[in-house]
Amino acid sequence: MAQNSPNGETQxxxxxxxxxxxxLKYVKLGYHYLISNAIYLIIVPILVAxxxxxxxxxxxxLMANLAMLKSYSTLVVFLATIYFMSRPRNVYLVDFSCYKxxxxxxxxxxxxxxxxxxxxxxxxxxxxxKILYNSGLSDKTYIPVDxxxxxxxxxxxxxxxxxxxxxxxxDDLLAKTGVKxxxxxxxxxxxxxxxxxxxxxxxxxxxxxxxxxxITYNLGGMGCSAGLISVDLANRLLQGQxxxxxxxxxxxxxxSAFYTGNDKSKLIPNMIFRMGASxxxxxxxFSDRRRSKYQLxxxxxxxxxxxxxxxxxxxxxxEEDGKKGMSLSKDLMAVAGEALKTNITTLGPxxxxxxxxLLFFASxxxxxxxxxxxxxxxxxxxxxxxxxCIHAGGRAxxxxxxKNLDLSETLMEPSRMTLYRFGNTSxxxxxxxxxxxxxxxxxxxGDRAWQIGFGSGFKCNSVVWRAxxxxxxxxxxxxxxxxxxxxxxxxxx
Numbered sequence: 001m002a003q004n005s006p007n008g009e010t011q012x013x014x015x016x017x018x019x020x021x022x023x024l025k026y027v028k029l030g031y032h033y034l035i036s037n038a039i040y041l042i043i044v045p046i047l048v049a050x051x052x053x054x055x056x057x058x059x060x061x062l063m064a065n066l067a068m069l070k071s072y073s074t075l076v077v078f079l080a081t082i083y084f085m086s087r088p089r090n091v092y093l094v095d096f097s098c099y100k101x102x103x104x105x106x107x108x109x110x111x112x113x114x115x116x117x118x119x120x121x122x123x124x125x126x127x128x129x130k131i132l133y134n135s136g137l138s139d140k141t142y143i144p145v146d147x148x149x150x151x152x153x154x155x156x157x158x159x160x161x162x163x164x165x166x167x168x169x170x171d172d173l174l175a176k177t178g179v180k181x182x183x184x185x186x187x188x189x190x191x192x193x194x195x196x197x198x199x200x201x202x203x204x205x206x207x208x209x210x211x212x213x214x215i216t217y218n219l220g221g222m223g224c225s226a227g228l229i230s231v232d233l234a235n236r237l238l239q240g241q242x243x244x245x246x247x248x249x250x251x252x253x254x255x256s257a258f259y260t261g262n263d264k265s266k267l268i269p270n271m272i273f274r275m276g277a278s279x280x281x282x283x284x285x286f287s288d289r290r291r292s293k294y295q296l297x298x299x300x301x302x303x304x305x306x307x308x309x310x311x312x313x314x315x316x317x318x319e320e321d322g323k324k325g326m327s328l329s330k331d332l333m334a335v336a337g338e339a340l341k342t343n344i345t346t347l348g349p350x351x352x353x354x355x356x357x358l359l360f361f362a363s364x365x366x367x368x369x370x371x372x373x374x375x376x377x378x379x380x381x382x383x384x385x386x387x388x389c390i391h392a393g394g395r396a397x398x399x400x401x402x403k404n405l406d407l408s409e410t411l412m413e414p415s416r417m418t419l420y421r422f423g424n425t426s427x428x429x430x431x432x433x434x435x436x437x438x439x440x441x442x443x444x445x446g447d448r449a450w451q452i453g454f455g456s457g458f459k460c461n462s463v464v465w466r467a468x469x470x471x472x473x474x475x476x477x478x479x480x481x482x483x484x485x486x487x488x489x490x491x492x493x
Contacts, residue, residue: 089242089284091235092292093465094179097172098428098435099165099251099277100479101142108139116270124262131271136395136416136491141423142275144254153255158194159203161275165251166200167207169279176477177281179245181208184281186237186246190219190226190427192456193316193326194253204249223314223455224391226250227278227427228463232299238284245285251277252426259325266325272394276425276432294465297448298350302343302460310335314456336397337404339460340452344381347462351384351448381405385464387442387449388412389433392419395491397454417487422479427453432479436487439480443471 109132116125144161166189174181187210189201198206199218217233219226227250234246254273259266283292304310313329349357360379366372388411390401398419402412414433418425422432430451437443447467454460473484480487 089239090286090289091238091296092283092285092288092468093294093296094245094281094283094288094292095173095177096278096280096293096431096434097169097176098432098479099169099172099279101144101165101275105142105144105275106140107143109133109137110139112143119260120267121262124264124267127264128267128271131268134395135272135423136398136419137272137274137423138420138489140421144275153258155196158253158256159196161253161255162191162194162196162200162251163203163207165253165275165277166204166249166279169249169251169277170204170247173247173279173281179281181247182210183245184214184247185241185244186215186217186234187249188217188219188230188234188246189249189251190222190230191251191253192221192223192226192426194256195220200249221456222427223457223459224252224393224424224426224429225453225455225459225461227430228299228451228453228461229301229455229459230427231280231282231296231463232301232461234282235296235299238282241284243285244283246282248280248282249277250280250427250431252428257326259323261319261321261323261325263319263325263327265327265329268328269326272424274423274425276422276428278428278431280431289468292468293443293471294449295468296463297466298347298462298464300343300347300350300462302339302346304335304339304342304458304460307335307458310339310458313458333397333400335458336454336460337400339454339458340401343452343460343462347464348379348381351450351464352379352381353383356380356383378406381450382407382411384448385450386444386447387434387437388415389430389437389449389451390415391453392416392422392429392433393424393454395419401452413488416491417489420489420491421487427455435478436480436484438471438476439473439478439484440487441471441473443467445470 112132113125113129116128120128144165170181187201187204189199189204191200194200195218199216201216201218204210205214205216215237219230219233222229227248230248230250234248238244238246252273254275257269257273259270282296289295309329309331313332313335314326315329316324316326318324348360352360356379363374366374388405388407390398390412392398392415398412398415401407414436417436418429418432422429425432430453434449434451437449443449445467449465449467451463451465452460453462473481
């Protein structure tokens with residue numbers, strides 16, 4: 001998220017206080033989701049009541065009332081059929097992996113600036129230095145090429161980088177789970193900026209020599225929230241096919257989006273995006289529940305693309321000299337705030353405890369229906385979640401989200417440390433966040449984790465997981481394991 005204007009002057013890039021201006025239609029949408037997915041919960045008490053009623057009858061009573069017994073039996077069969085047909089399949093997150101690049105790709109801020117000296121004019125170089133040194137990134141992030149110069153940004157180079165991070169993440173995941181890749185029925189790969197032909201998902205099929213019946217999807221141009229969109233797609237696919245696995249790979253080939261011009265609105269991504277990838281294995285097999293880490297609870301997607309301002313706030317275009325870049329408009333923070341406001345208002349009824357919902361709803365009615373001038377009640381989402389995995393898009397957006405959601409430094413720690421250690425890894429960043437919490441030994445059985453992602457279009461997406469078991473960091477191996485004791489660190493401002 002941008003924190004500087006295109007002309008290089010620092011602007012007050014803040015999210016609007018979205019919790020102060022909630023629209024009733026989004027609350028209504030949230031309750032609609034709740035009711036639509038809770039039909040089978042109404043059926044269960046009825047079945048229990050019928051069962052209790054039958055248990056009070058003696059054999060003589062049953063023989064004397066065969067008509068009643070048939071009616072009860074028909075009702076039980078009917079309700080049970082509705083229950084099993086309407087109940088969605090449980091989807092489990094067996095495990096996931098985050099790619100950790102080789103040390104030869106590590107780059108310090110000073111070294112990166114040196115490599116940019118011969119590419120940009122003095123004004124653009126100084127602008128990028130200002131962004132970089134205020135970004136919240138460390139000197140240990142990664143770029144995907146040995147020589148950070150435009151001549152290396154060829155199609156062949158980008159394809160090589162894609163294979164390096166994607167196959168690296170998948171191999172690590174397969175080693176952790178013991179699942180054979182030929183047993184995976186669905187493969188979803190998302191990369192926003194780099195989408196070659198054949199596709200990246202086809203590259204996975206070719207590398208592992210998969211069978212002709214594997215179903216693949218390749219998502220492009222969907223920005224940093226594509227990883228959570230992929231979770232939603234995988235969930236929908238798994239609802240339609242029993243006993244299946246779905247593999248999700250999220251990445252961004254940074255060099256494919258590198259901009260070499262001097263338009264300041266396009267220079268910010270050069271300084272914050274870094275090399276990374278994640279691989280996630282989902283299953284709807286009941287037999288996988290015992291060994292899985294999490295269960296998928298909710299997915300809420302918000303798309304503001306119908307609004308021209310939202311549609312164009314993150315936009316790739318080509319200049320007259322053929323240079324392509326991704327422009328970040330001054331409206332980005334405001335658009336992100338509106339999208340998040342809509343998203344969390346819809347999510348609230350699904351996750352907030354009833355006490356919070358009643359207070360929130362009463363405040364909403366008083367302000368919007370009765371037109372009373374009272375201070376709005378801001379729901380406490382800390383009562384709904386133990387872990388917050390906020391997309392590490394930049395320091396400014398993390399600061400504003402922390403302020404608006406009233407989150408402690410500990411709750412923000414995974415996102416801030418992900419930005420510091422790995423930079424903005426785009427759609428995979430929420431998985432580095434969750435991996436951080438696992439490495440710290442903070443994931444306990446029953447904990448709820450909220451992943452929040454933003455993307456071009458403009459989109460805001462939420463995914464909620466519930467931990468099925470306590471994650472023992474001593475038995476885990478992830479991108480943080482070897483250095484987790486060095487964190488958290490204080491990031492200088």
